[in-house]
Amino acid sequence: MHDGYSPVITFSPNERQLKIMMAVSRGWSNHRIGELFGLKASTIKSQLASIGHMTGAYTRVELVDYMCRLKLIEIPSLEKPANAQLTARQIQVLRAVANGMSHREIASKLFLTEHTVRSHTRRLYKRLGISGRVEAVVMAHALSLLD
Incomplete structure (x- = not known):
């Protein structure tokens, strides 16, 4: 659990890592991401672990939050659903x-x-x-x- 991220090093993802992170933000499984790149799910898992070590974001939720906060992924511009009034x-x-x-x-x-x-x-x-x-x-x- 992180209340904020302050990685020790600056993380500049390569093109593959950025595509993997985008797929994660869409909720895709390691297996589905692997199919996209022609890789095994275990390789994707390893890539995500490597990204986690570099960013301090070890879960998918933490990774997506990290990516959104640093604007590494495009956050969709959404209209608030009519019934989206949250307590x-x-x-x-x-x-x-x-x-x-x-x-x-x-x-x-x-x-x-x-x-x-x-x-x-x-x-x-x-x-x-x-x-x-x-x-x-x-x-x-x-x-x-x-x-």
Whole structure:
């Protein structure tokens, strides 16, 4: 979990790494990314681990957040869905998700049960029209909820 990223070295991704990171931001699996490049999923996993060591972003959520914050990927300009009005608590949960926190960690930080965190997560995913953590990070950046 990271509250911000301050890599020791400047990370300048090569073209393949940038394409891999773009595929990750779309929620693609290692297997699907491997098919795109004609590589094994294990090679993609190794590439992602290498990127993680260089950036300090070790999970897919952390990597996408890192990429969005440093403008390494284009954040889609999205219109806020009509029903995307999030509660203050849902925004807190979304920010915690974007910081790579697990449901258990979010529950502890916000003094909620894990069940309540899962409920908030499901509802905010439905309101934003997304299906997972990686999409949540991209959407949160697109809607300027993490700035």
